[in-house]
Amino acid sequence: MATPDVESAAEAHPSAAEIGRAARRQASRSELGQWKPGPDRADPIAILERQAATRVAELVRIRHARMAAGHFPFYRGAPAIMAADLAAGPSTGLTVQLCGDAHLSNFGLFASPERALVFDLNDFDETLPGPFEWDVKRLAASLAVAARANGCDDTAAGAAAGAAATAYREAMIRFATLGETDVWYQMTDAQQVADLITPKSRKLIDKVTTKARSRTSLQALDKLTEPGPDGTPVIRHDPPLLMPVPKELLAEVDSVLADYRRSLPEERRILLDRYELRDIAMKVVGVGSVGTRCFIALFTGRSTGDPLFLQVKQAEDSVLANHLNASIFRHQGHRVVHGQRLTQAAGDIFLGWATGPDGNFYYWRQLRDMKGSVTIEDMSGAQLHQYAILCGHTLARGHARSGDRVAIATYLGNGGSFDRAMTEFALAYADQTATDHEKLLAAMDSGRVDAAHES
Structure with missing residues (x-):
């Protein structure tokens, strides 16, 4: 399908288009591609140390070990470092609801309320309104x-980053020509995912789709539980990754559950009331989130005994x-829920806060609600390129729901200036990531940073 020309949207919405042109004067597209650390750049290790101060100490050691494993794990765990760097650079001032951590592993498949598989952003711990380009830079x-970690040369790495930027730009221009509700109803389902990629990469997506359909609460029941003293399932403990909840917290579960229930829409409260809480445990998840408090809760249906697993993450x-x-x-839980509901095309019916x-x-x-994602480490350069297009398109759709899509489209333009800028930035920041990763390893060697691998 041909990409609509941005001028058609600009003619229909001249005031919004002028905002986009003014943004170019404030921060040109070529400026967005520049990255060079200044002499007053914050120490990346000090940023990690400040984050660690509010987290569970024994789990922070696991976080550092996971980040030390390679450049991409380090990048995943370092959104705070990149946020400081982005803030020091030029800004378009074109505000959207940022994901805040839009790296390629934070996209994936999950079930819509209608039980269709959709592809979207799936992590909103850092969501906040801000300049649209921050998310694009994080993705690129x-x-x-x-790509570099997977053995690709800089030509392939830059091509993948540029493909995401091109897909973002072309999708945003298309969204700029659509009506308000038309944009809101846009989503990418599993079939559209297959249509957006080449036949060579389709086998990879088919594998992920099949696996996602099997990832349900029933599957989690088999994997995460064992029979309790009375024969009913309880969560299986696996320290330090899955541990009992401290008694002082367990005693307050009922009040927390009531608080969570109040955050749900009224009809969802009725659904929640049909389940009974059976067990709860602490669980280590992800890379950047390690050290924050995270729990999993097992519920069973009061009438049929069907399982429901909910994840409770500190915000x-x-x-x-x-x-x-x-x-x-x-x-902060409300902040995360708001950002997710605003950005995602289809939301989790049990999403709430307490x-x-x-x-x-x-x-x-x-x-687990039929959630699935590709294994980045297994992807070839060609597959990363195709996945970049999918992620760039999806990110634009999320931004079009909350931002001025005509102003952003006008800023981006019909040519490839923005795409080239994102390619240039991506390669330069990949160099920075490699340097920062070496600083983490040095800090571990010196004893400044403590790390412990999981057993």
Whole structure:
């Protein structure tokens, strides 16, 4: 399908188009491609240390070990470092609801409420309103880092990053020509994913799709539980990755559950009431999230005994908060839920928030709801290139829901200036990531940073 010309949208919405042109004067597209650390650049290890101060100490050691494993794991765990770098660069001032951590591993498949598989962003821990290009830069650089880690040369790495930028630009121009509700109803289902990629890469997506359909609460019941003393299932403990909840927190579960229930739409409360909480445990997840408090809760249906697993994740201030306007939400779990609901085309029906007995903020979501993602380390350069197109298109759709899509499309333009700038930035920031990773290894060797691998 031919990409609509941005001029048609600009003619229909001249005031929005002028905002986009003014943004070019504020920060040109070529300027966005420049990256060179300044002499006053914050120490990346100090940023990690500040994050560690609010996290569970024994789990922070695991986080550092996971980040030390390679350039891409380090990049995944370092959104706070990149946020400081982005804040030091030029800004278009064209605001959207940022994902805040839009690297390529934070896209994937999951089930819509209608039980169709959809492809979308799936991590909003850092979400906050901010300049649209921050998310695009985070995605583009992640592709360059991942491509290099997979053995690709800089030509292939730059091509993947540029493909994401091109897909973002072309999709945003198309969205600029659509009506308001038409944009809101846009989504990418599993069939559209298959249509967007080449036949050579389709086998990879088919594999992920098949696996995603099997990842349900019933499958989690078999993998994560064992029979309890009375024969009913309880969560199987596997320290340090899956551990019992401290008794002082367990005693307050009922009040936390009631708080979470109040955050749900009224009809969802009725659904939640049809389940009974059976067990809860602490669980280590991800890379960047390691050290924050995370739990999984097992519920069973009161009538049929069907299982439901919910994940309860601590929500801290976004890593973007020190560099952008403060969130309008005091409750950080509410901030995450709002950003996810605003950005995703189809939402989790159990998404909500609550305050824990420890005073920390949390958000709740389904643990396994036909969720699936590609294994980045297994992807060839050609597959990364195709996946980049899919992610760039998806990111644009999320941004078009919350930002001025005509102004952004006008800023981006019909040519390839923005695409080339993102390619240049991605390769330069991949170099920076390699340098910062070496600093982490040196800090571990010196004893400044403690790390412990999981057993």
